[in-house]
Amino acid sequence: MHERKDDMKRRSDILTPDVLRRKGVMKGFEYLTPERRGAVREMENRFKMVTESFGFREVEGPLLQPIEFYQVKSGEELLAHTYTFEDTDGSLLVLRPELTPTVAYMIAKDDARLSFPLKWWSNPDLFRKEKPQKGRKRQFKQLNVDIFDRADSGRDRSFDDAEVIAVAISIFESFDLTENDIVMRINSRSLVERLFDIVDLDKNRRFDLLSLIDKSAKISAEEFGTKVEEIVPQKFSRELLQRWLSIKSLEEVADNKQLSPLSQSKEYKDLAKVFELMKAYGVSEYCEFSPYIVRGLGYYTGSVFETFDRKPEHGFRRALMGGGRYDNLTKDVGGRLDITGVGFGFGNVPLEEILLSRNIEIVPSESRADYCIVTQSANQRIDAITLSQRLRKQGKKVILDDSISKEKPDKVSKQLSRANQLNSKYSLIIFPEEWQDKKVVIKDMQNGEQQIIDISSLLETQPKSD
Amino acid sequence: MHERKDDMKRRSDILTPDVLRRKGVMKGFEYLTPERRGAVREMENRFKMVTESFGFREVEGPLLQPIEFYQVKSGEELLAHTYTFEDTDGSLLVLRPELTPTVAYMIAKDDARLSFPLKWWSNPDLFRKEKPQKGRKRQFKQLNVDIFDRADSGRDRSFDDAEVIAVAISIFESFDLTENDIVMRINSRSLVERLFDIVDLDKNRRFDLLSLIDKSAKISAEEFGTKVEEIVPQKFSRELLQRWLSIKSLEEVADNKQLSPLSQSKEYKDLAKVFELMKAYGVSEYCEFSPYIVRGLGYYTGSVFETFDRKPEHGFRRALMGGGRYDNLTKDVGGRLDITGVGFGFGNVPLEEILLSRNIEIVPSESRADYCIVTQSANQRIDAITLSQRLRKQGKKVILDDSISKEKPDKVSKQLSRANQLNSKYSLIIFPEEWQDKKVVIKDMQNGEQQIIDISSLLETQPKSD
Numbered sequence: 001m002h003e004r005k006d007d008m009k010r011r012s013d014i015l016t017p018d019v020l021r022r023k024g025v026m027k028g029f030e031y032l033t034p035e036r037r038g039a040v041r042e043m044e045n046r047f048k049m050v051t052e053s054f055g056f057r058e059v060e061g062p063l064l065q066p067i068e069f070y071q072v073k074s075g076e077e078l079l080a081h082t083y084t085f086e087d088t089d090g091s092l093l094v095l096r097p098e099l100t101p102t103v104a105y106m107i108a109k110d111d112a113r114l115s116f117p118l119k120w121w122s123n124p125d126l127f128r129k130e131k132p133q134k135g136r137k138r139q140f141k142q143l144n145v146d147i148f149d150r151a152d153s154g155r156d157r158s159f160d161d162a163e164v165i166a167v168a169i170s171i172f173e174s175f176d177l178t179e180n181d182i183v184m185r186i187n188s189r190s191l192v193e194r195l196f197d198i199v200d201l202d203k204n205r206r207f208d209l210l211s212l213i214d215k216s217a218k219i220s221a222e223e224f225g226t227k228v229e230e231i232v233p234q235k236f237s238r239e240l241l242q243r244w245l246s247i248k249s250l251e252e253v254a255d256n257k258q259l260s261p262l263s264q265s266k267e268y269k270d271l272a273k274v275f276e277l278m279k280a281y282g283v284s285e286y287c288e289f290s291p292y293i294v295r296g297l298g299y300y301t302g303s304v305f306e307t308f309d310r311k312p313e314h315g316f317r318r319a320l321m322g323g324g325r326y327d328n329l330t331k332d333v334g335g336r337l338d339i340t341g342v343g344f345g346f347g348n349v350p351l352e353e354i355l356l357s358r359n360i361e362i363v364p365s366e367s368r369a370d371y372c373i374v375t376q377s378a379n380q381r382i383d384a385i386t387l388s389q390r391l392r393k394q395g396k397k398v399i400l401d402d403s404i405s406k407e408k409p410d411k412v413s414k415q416l417s418r419a420n421q422l423n424s425k426y427s428l429i430i431f432p433e434e435w436q437d438k439k440v441v442i443k444d445m446q447n448g449e450q451q452i453i454d455i456s457s458l459l460e461t462q463p464k465s466d
Numbered sequence: 467m468h469e470r471k472d473d474m475k476r477r478s479d480i481l482t483p484d485v486l487r488r489k490g491v492m493k494g495f496e497y498l499t500p501e502r503r504g505a506v507r508e509m510e511n512r513f514k515m516v517t518e519s520f521g522f523r524e525v526e527g528p529l530l531q532p533i534e535f536y537q538v539k540s541g542e543e544l545l546a547h548t549y550t551f552e553d554t555d556g557s558l559l560v561l562r563p564e565l566t567p568t569v570a571y572m573i574a575k576d577d578a579r580l581s582f583p584l585k586w587w588s589n590p591d592l593f594r595k596e597k598p599q600k601g602r603k604r605q606f607k608q609l610n611v612d613i614f615d616r617a618d619s620g621r622d623r624s625f626d627d628a629e630v631i632a633v634a635i636s637i638f639e640s641f642d643l644t645e646n647d648i649v650m651r652i653n654s655r656s657l658v659e660r661l662f663d664i665v666d667l668d669k670n671r672r673f674d675l676l677s678l679i680d681k682s683a684k685i686s687a688e689e690f691g692t693k694v695e696e697i698v699p700q701k702f703s704r705e706l707l708q709r710w711l712s713i714k715s716l717e718e719v720a721d722n723k724q725l726s727p728l729s730q731s732k733e734y735k736d737l738a739k740v741f742e743l744m745k746a747y748g749v750s751e752y753c754e755f756s757p758y759i760v761r762g763l764g765y766y767t768g769s770v771f772e773t774f775d776r777k778p779e780h781g782f783r784r785a786l787m788g789g790g791r792y793d794n795l796t797k798d799v800g801g802r803l804d805i806t807g808v809g810f811g812f813g814n815v816p817l818e819e820i821l822l823s824r825n826i827e828i829v830p831s832e833s834r835a836d837y838c839i840v841t842q843s844a845n846q847r848i849d850a851i852t853l854s855q856r857l858r859k860q861g862k863k864v865i866l867d868d869s870i871s872k873e874k875p876d877k878v879s880k881q882l883s884r885a886n887q888l889n890s891k892y893s894l895i896i897f898p899e900e901w902q903d904k905k906v907v908i909k910d911m912q913n914g915e916q917q918i919i920d921i922s923s924l925l926e927t928q929p930k931s932d
Contacts, residue, residue, distance in 0.1 A: 015534055020800030023557070024535065024571040029528035031572050034586070037524045053858045055835055055865030055888070058503045062495035062605055063529065063561075063591060064549070068481055069490065083530070083551045083559075088595060091489070095530075095551075095561075105490040106497050117868050120500070125529060125591075129554060139528055159847075159871035170858070280851035334486030369521055381625075385746035392519045392636070399521030402583050405625035422521070 028131075028138030039362040040141070043348055044123050046174040047143050051121040054167050056145060059120045061102035067092040069101035069333055081130045095127035098345070099144045101333055107148060108335030116339075117149040117160065123348075137349055143171070143321075146343025148329065158270050161303040161325060161342050162277035168307065168321060168344055169283045175351070176360055182320065184283075185290035186274065186305045189324065191267040192294060195244055198261065199237040213245075214296050250275060250289045267302075274303055293322075300324040303342065315357035321346035370396040372419035374429045375409050384430055387440075390459055399424065420445055428458075494597075494604030505828040506607070509814055510589050512640040513609050517587040520633050522611060525586045527568035533558040535567035535799055547596045561593035564811070565610045567799055573614060574801030582805075583615040583626065589814075603815055609637070609787075612809025614795065624736050627769040627791060627808050628743035634773065634787060634810055635749045641817070642826055648786065650749075651756035652740065652771045655790065657733040658760060661710055664727065665703040679711075680762050716741060716755045733768075740769055759788075766790040769808065781823035787812035836862040838885035840895045841875050850896055853906075856925055865890065886911055894924075 032040060048058065070079055083095040096102060099122055107114060122144045132138060145167050147160040165184060172182055196206050208231045216224050232238045240258055247253060250272055254263035262268055271289075278284045295304040302325030309315035323344025330339050355362065371391060375384045381404050388398040399422060403410035412429060419427045429441040434452060442458075443450045498506060514524065536545055549561040562568060565588055573580060588610045598604060611633050613626040631650060638648055662672050674697045682690050698704045706724055713719060716738055720729035728734055737755075744750045761770040768791030775781035789810025796805050821828065837857060841850045847870050854864040865888060869876035878895060885893045895907040900918060908924075909916045 015537070017800035017802065020534060020798070021571075021575060023532040024575065024799060026528050026530070026532070029530065031528065031568070031575075032526040033572070033576075034523035034525055037526050040526070041524065052833070053861075053863045055863065057500035058507065059500055060498040060503050060506070062492050062497065064492070064495065064593075064605065066489040066492070068486060071481070085549060085551050093549075102497070105487075106499070109487060109490065109497075110499075127530075139530065155868065155871040156873070157871075163866070166855075277848075277851065280848045280855075282852070282855050332486070333490060334483035336483065367518070382743075382746045385743065386748070389632075389746075389748050395519075397519045397521065400629070402621065405621040405623075407622070 028136075030137065030139070038364040038367055039352075040348070042362050042364040043351065044141075045365070047121065047123055047171060050170045050174050051145055051167060053170075054119070054163060056119040056121040056167070059103065059106065059122050060124065061096075061099070061106060061122075063096060063125060064093045065096045065102055067094050069105065070094065070097065081128050083127050083129050096124070097126055097128050099124045099126065099142070100329075103144070103146065103148075104330045104335065104339075105333040107339055108330035108333050108337075111330070111335060111337045111339070116153060117147050117155070119147050121145045134353070141348040143346040143348070144343060145323075145346070146341050148339055148341040151327065151338035151340045156273075157302060157325065157340070157342065158273040158277060161270075161274050162281065164323065164342050164344060165274070165278065165287070165303075165305055166281040166283055168305075168323070168346065169281075169286050171346065172286075172307070175355055175362070177354065177358070179283075179285035181310055181354070181358065182286065182307050183288055183310050184286045184305055184307050185288050185293045186271070186303065187290055187293040188267055188271040188302060189294060189300045189304050190302050191262065191265065191271055192291075194262055194265045194267050195241075195259075199232065199240055200234075201232070201237075205231050209241075210294050210296075213292060213294050216292055245291050247289065247291055271303065295322060295324050299326055301327045301340075305344070309354055309357070311357075316350055316353045318350070320350045320354060368397070369399045369422060369424040370426065372399045372401060372415070372422060372424040372427045373404075374401050374412055374415040374419065374427050375404060376412055376429070376431050378406075378408055379432060380430045380435055381409075383435060387428070387430075387455065394459065416443065494602075496603065496605070504830040504833055505818075506814070508828050508830040509817065510607075511831070513587065513589055513637060516636045516640050517611055517633060519636075520585070520629065522585040522587040522633070525569065525572065525588050526590065527562075527565070527572060527588075529561060529591060530559040531562045531568055533560050535571065536560065536563065547594050549593050549595050562590070563592055563594050565590045565592065565608070566795075569610070569612065569614075570796045570801065570805075571799040573805055574796035574799050574803075577796070577801060577803045577805070582619060583613050583621070585613050587611045600819070607814040609812040609814070610809065611789075611812070612807050614805055614807040617793065617804035617806045622739075623768060623791065623806070623808065624739040624743060627736075627740050628747065630789065630808050630810060631740070631744065631753070631769075631771055632747040632749055634771075634789070634812065635747075635752050637812065638773070641821055641828070643820065643824070645749075645751040647776055647820070647824065648752065648773050649754055649776050650752045650771055650773050651754050651759045652737070652769065653756055653759040654733055654737040654768060655760060655766045655770050656768050657728065657731065657737055658757075660728055660731045660733050661707075661725075665698065665706055666700075667698070667703075671697050675707075676760050676762075679758055679760050682758055711757050713755065713757055737769065761788060761790050765792055767793045767806075771810070775820055775823070777823075782816055782819045784816070786816045786820060834863070835865045835888060835890040836892065838865045838867060838881070838888060838890040838893045839870075840867050840878055840881040840885065840893050841870060842878055842895070842897050844872075844874055845898060846896045846901055847875075849901060853894070853896075853921065860925065882909065 067084060082097050084092055087093050103120065123141055124144065125139055126142050127139050129138060130136065145164060147164055149155060169184060201209065212227050212231065228238060228241065232241055243256060243258055253259045253268065275287060278287045293304050293306050304324035306319040306322035308319060321344055325340065325342040327340045328338060329341050330337065373384045373388055375381060384400055384404060388400055391398045401409065401415040401418060403415060409415065416427055424445055426445060427443040429443065431441065434440060438455050439452050440455055441450055442453050533550060548563050551559045553559050569586065589607055590610065591605055592608050593605050595604060596602065611630060613630055615621060635650060667675065678693050678697065694704060694707065698707055709722060709724055719725045719734065741753060744753045759770050759772050770790035772785040772788035774785060787810055791806065791808040793806045794804060795807050796803065839850045839854055841847060850866055850870060854866055857864045867875065867881040867884060869881060875881065882893055890911055892911060893909040895909065897907065900906060904921050905918050906921055907916055908919050
């Protein structure tokens with residue numbers, strides 16, 4: 001402890017204003033001005049509105065979590081990019097890099113009490129100690145939407161898969177993006193496993209092939225072909241695989257002689273049902289089957305999906321969001337029940353990037369003030385405050401002009417110009433004579449119209465009931 | 467790195483389900499179930515509603531901040547209770563224990579661009595590595611409300627002081643607490659300094675006396691008296707001090723012969739004006755002058771205030787919230803302008819404690835579903851989904867019964883009982899025959915009334931405009 005104090009003292013000796021201002025920059029983190037905070041809150045409002053319109057409920061957990069929650073599934077690479085520190089009792093805590101283990105733990109600890117299925121959403125702050133770059137930050141928000149159920153519930157999973165995908169699409173729509181902007185690419189990891197059965201691949205080759213498909217967009221077609229040859233030496237198997245990778249819709253699987261056995265599988269029928277349900281949700285224009293969507297290694301066990309910008313050249317090149325079905329959710333956090341889930345993580349940053357590329361502004365609803373109160377004379381300062389409070393009791397947003405605290409308020413025109421900058425709906429101007437008659441001047445800041453009105457008429461509306 | 471891997475492997479070897487479940491408990495942190503998350507969000511909604519009704523705007527900053535931001539003002543004690551991390555470049559970051567340095571930095575880095583005064587609010591997550599106890603958590607939320615201004619703006623500070631105090635009281639009122647529940651105790655640190663001038667105390671004794679007054683509630687009257695004698699040996703000075711500490715209202719200062727010189731000071735007049743303005747805000751029933759409120763050491767330079775439970779025996783004994791005026795805000799984070807501010811920090815935990823003691827529940831507004839959709843036959847599953855989407859396009863919250871994903875849906879009565887548990891306003895029951903006639907049964911879940919209605923009548927309302 002003593003050493004640390006000395007160390008800190010040494011550091012603070014060199015804390016010039018320039019050093020402090022530079023220290024504060026915090027690359028990869030963001031300071032949210034009122035404008036930016038308004039946009040971030042509006043995004044969350046829309047997440048809330050959409051998810052709750054489907055009956056999802058919001059949850060949250062601690063920002064710090066035990067390192068053990070991430071050691072099994074997340075793997076070494078994620079942990080190497082995680083903010084870790086030692087707690088007072090010697091245990092290691094991390095700033096959560098993802099929400100899934102937290103939510104899994106919430107289920108594991110209460111699994112006897114909870115009534116499944118659970119439909120949960122959250123918009124947590126997450127942290128990754130990696131190099132900041134376009135579309136990636138060190139602290140970021142990620143919408144999580146999931147349906148969790150007992151593996152033995154006897155419900156048809158396709159309905160949950162479809163509902164979660166419909167929620168994701170509705171989120172995009174709530175920001176005025178359409179099927180012309182984005183495409184939802186859907187596949188099934190378990191169907192891919194059936195294909196691998198036919199191709200006759202052992203476990204190691206499956207692993208290698210999944211990794212290869214996962215990064216196919218990042219390498220050349222030639223390199224991809226060479227790598228496939230290495231992993232799948234048999235010509236027949238390779239042709240089958242290439243046929244599969246050229247498929248553009250699920251129907252083609254059934255129509256193709258070599259692949260048609262796949263179409264008899266339960267996995268195929270489940271995925272076909274998801275596509276059928278997307279029609280019921282009225283969003284099939286967004287949806288495409290894509291054999292290239294596999295969502296990396298491990299983890300997913302059924303439907304997988306990712307959303308892409310249809311015009312990536314000016315927009316966003318990587319997946320905007322992605323998700324899928326996973327089994328045995330709570331095993332790694334001490335759960336006793338077999339829980340299956342389907343859901344997605346949707347980073348706020350990619351969403352903002354595509355909106356920016358479309359010049360779509362995120363305008364907060366209901367952020368405007370109803371009234372700015374302008375006083376001509378310092379004699380009405382107390383009256384102005386009293387009026388402001390009476391209006392607030394009616395549920396109004398009321399701003400007193402800043403110059404009320406000067407010995408002589410600023411000129412009325414200057415105060416009105418500030419009200420205009422603040423984007424207030426109306427200004428109420430208190431002139432001494434009118435005030436005597438219990439009247440004020442109301443100015444519509446939109447069209448500039450002014451009229452003298454009775455103060456009582458402003459207060460006529462029913463007070464807001466609690 | 468290799469050592470760390472080994473270490474992690476060793477740890478994970480012993481990760482039995484019991485160990486994992488215990489690791490997850492995280493004392494002092496909270497997992498927010500939908501019910502709890504709803505209450506926390508509702509609190510924030512009311513903070514937003516009240517602060518914005520006064521024209522305050524929301525800001526936020528990174529959860530991690532450079533340790534240097536806390537070294538000057540916060541002192542060693544706070545830093546010892548702070549979660550600290552080493553970043554990739556070797557610099558030390560902390561999980562912010564308070565928001566003020568972050569906000570100060572936001573002002574310092576943009577001081578030439580910002581238009582003062584700034585009225586900002588925030589409800590940040592803060593962290594303290596201390597022993598969890600009643601009313602204190604390791605991760606907690608704290609409402610921050612501040613008005614910042616240039617020291618040279620020429621505005622009368624009392625107006626800002628009064629507005630900030632009025633906001634704090636309105637926050638309590640928005641949770642149905644009244645002047646019978648809470649008291650706002652107000653004092654002025656600069657007025658106390660004028661008193662110390664008269665008492666003729668040197669800097670060290672001022673420091674000791676402030677500390678003593680600050681902790682007076684925690685020690686016996688006898689001990690307090692003894693300590694005062696040590697710090698203020700002169701009998702005359704001590705009597706003056708005791709007179710001051712017995713004062714119950716500012717008027718008594720003017721009426722008292724020994725103290726009346728104080729009432730001629732600017733500091734007295736400023737504080738008197740704050741009390742006068744509290745009347746204009748209609749909240750003077752909440753406000754009391756209290757010589758015992760000094761808000762600890764350093765930091766504050768003008769008005770100081772704290773709110774207490776009027777019935778602490780069953781409620782909350784410590785201050786529910788506190789704040790005051792401080793000068794030279796941005797100096798410690800590299801600022802160039804002299805910025806003065808007034809504001810408060812208001813922990814969510816004390817607020818929840820007093821509400822609990824009054825049996826006041828925090829009920830989220832608008833959290834109920836409009837419709838639960840119930841199907842009698844699996845044949846209408848697709849229809850049910852289509853109907854749900856059409857209703858959502860009207861802005862409705864719609865939940866499809868979970869058993870829609872079963873081969874045969876649960877009995878209608880069972881589905882209705884679930885709709886009841888979910889607290890839905892209505893259920894829409896799809897029977898095959900009625901559906902043929904484009905009708906459904908609507909059940910009012912409040913009074914149990916049912917009727918058959920045309921589906922079109924549900925969809926008649928204008929679609930929600932974007």
